[in-house]
Amino acid sequence: MTSLNTVPGYKALVAARCTSSVALWLDFTLIFSLLAYHWHADAITIGVSSALYGLPGLVLGPFLGWLADRRNPVAMLAFSYLARGVTSILLMVAPDLNVFVLLVLIKGIANLGAMPAEQILIRSMLSKEQLVSNASVMTAVDQLTKICAPLAAAGMTGLYRPAAGLWLSAALAMVGIFCLPALRWAALSRTRPAVSARPKWHYGPFLQLVRENRRFRQAFVCVLWLSAILGLYDPQLSLFLKEEGMPAAAFGMIVSCTAGGALTGALSFRTLHRRYGCHLPSAGLVAFGLTVLLPGGLAAGGVAIPLPLWLALWMANGCAYGLTAMSFGVTLQQESPAEAIGSNSAAARSAQLGALVLGPLLGASMQRLLGIPLVFVLSGSLAVMGGAVMLWRTQGEKDLVAGQAGSAEYP
Structure with missing residues (x-):
């Protein structure tokens, strides 16, 4: 290479x-x-x-x-x-x-x-x-x-x-x-698209890719679910820290740890992608959910969370988020037709922004009904379940393809 x-x-x-x-x-x-x-x-x-x-x-x-x-x-x-x-x-x-x-x-x-x-x-x-x-x-x-x-x-x-x-x-x-x-x-040097007519709807090429490309669809569902879960709990993190008696500087420290975790994910991404491939976005979503579920569960159970554990969890959170996001970015580049890469990347980003806009509204409503710790429990649980379902589907489709290949070889 x-x-x-x-x-x-x-x-x-x-x-x-x-x-x-x-x-x-x-x-x-x-x-x-x-x-x-x-x-x-x-x-x-x-x-x-x-x-x-x-x-x-x-x-x-x-x-x-x-x-x-x-x-x-x-x-x-x-x-x-x-x-x-x-x-x-x-x-x-x-x-x-x-x-x-x-x-x-x-x-x-x-x-x-x-x-x-x-x-x-x-x-x-x-x-x-x-x-x-x-x-x-x-x-x-x-x-x-x-x-x-x-x-x-x-x-x-x-x-x-x-x-x-x-x-x-x-x-x-x-x-x-x-x-x-x-x-x-x-x-x-890039090839211009053969058809330059303006489509009736700018999401058209993106939706076609989602329908027809299984690998892209799996990665996109994972990153969209990730964005929605982030929108649910993230705006309430500073209030959660305050409720748990953390010092005012804790929020800034956690933000830095999240960025540090994402850097760790970036450094390890090439190796992990080579080893796990299409399973990586789903596995990252599961790990991301666990880092949100654990502090919510401990707080809901009345267990005090020490600051070092907060920092470690959010470093892992940033790493898991980064791995899922990078996996989707690579899948988008590899699976999208060259003549529609701009349209598809912008449409995917628009969908993620929509999830990030709607998530905080739903999260605030949940907070009033359930309290902040249970919002984190629910958010983390949804991420874990979503990632587990996508892992199961990815593995099932992989086994199906392998079975079809075996049947073709041995009729």
């Missing part, structure tokens, strides 16, 4: 992804810091801003994925980075809160074009075997920036003022643009 380092343009793609990821986390941290500390926004305004920042992916994501399949992905990346940089500057000079919230919506739209364009370039540049190694590299980049970028935002806020970090975000967007000329060959 050819090393990723020898693939022309791959280092430039990783550099662009790194600058993009850092800018994304800087923006997220700084936007909500500014809302709280500079604009003194109330809870409703912050909630509306959060929805406006995330909902464009749910509504416009599939369309931009379809557009990326039919346009030059490098040009689309350049446009996305430029829009990010411009909106960062405009956010810094916004004259009032209403304009700031409108710019948050525009920032959310500007973020959308990068992901499907990157997926198209990755598919154009790498072989199916290299996609597994690429998933490890890109996840490691994302998790490292998830740790470092908020720290950089906090440092700039402390040394200067909250808006100062937006200069860095704008500069990083320009750095990303400078990485793109090295990727032009990949865009020129």
Whole structure:
């Protein structure tokens, strides 16, 4: 297998992804810091801003994925980075809160074009075997920036003022643009779709893939279930920690442990994927559920949970989440038709966002009825059961295929 380092343009793609990821986390941290500390926004305004920042992916994501399949992905990346940089500057000079919230919506739209364009370039540049190694590299980049970028935002806020970090975000967007000329060959070498007519519905190619491709369907069900379960319990984690008497710093420590676990998963993914293959997303979902079920069960039983156990559980939680998500990413790249990779990746992301939006609403209703510990018990149980069912189905279909092969060999 050819090393990723020898693939022309791959280092430039990783550099662009790194600058993009850092800018994304800087923006997220700084936007909500500014809302709280500079604009003194109330809870409703912050909630509306959060929805406006995330909902464009749910509504416009599939369309931009379809557009990326039919346009030059490098040009689309350049446009996305430029829009990010411009909106960062405009956010810094916004004259009032209403304009700031409108710019948050525009920032959310500007973020959308990068992901499907990157997926198209990755598919154009790498072989199916290299996609597994690429998933490890890109996840490691994302998790490292998830740790470092908020720290950089906090440092700039402390040394200067909250808006100062937006200069860095704008500069990083320009750095990303400078990485793109090295990727032009990949865009020129990719095969354009034979049919350029706009489909009646942008989810069409994605739903066809779900119906017709068993391996993709299994991985997608696992990652969608994972997103829904995360939405159920995650918004209540800080309150759960408070109820259990954990110090205020515990939440930040757990977030760091989650990122550390995801890094561990990224480093081990290539080996685990080679060994377990199609079973890995289901097994990751089961492990993820156990890390949520255990603290909920202990708390419901009145057992005190020491902080080291919390940290260990959430490191395992991040690892399991990462393994399932990376497995789906590789399956998407390997099983999706090349001419629809942008549409399918954006549609899958849109479906996950929908689960993440609806999950907290259902979780809050459950919390009022059952209490936080039982929400964690139920969430973890649903994840374990869902993963177990998918493991059983995957193994059953594998045995069926093997049996059919044996019957063909020995009639």
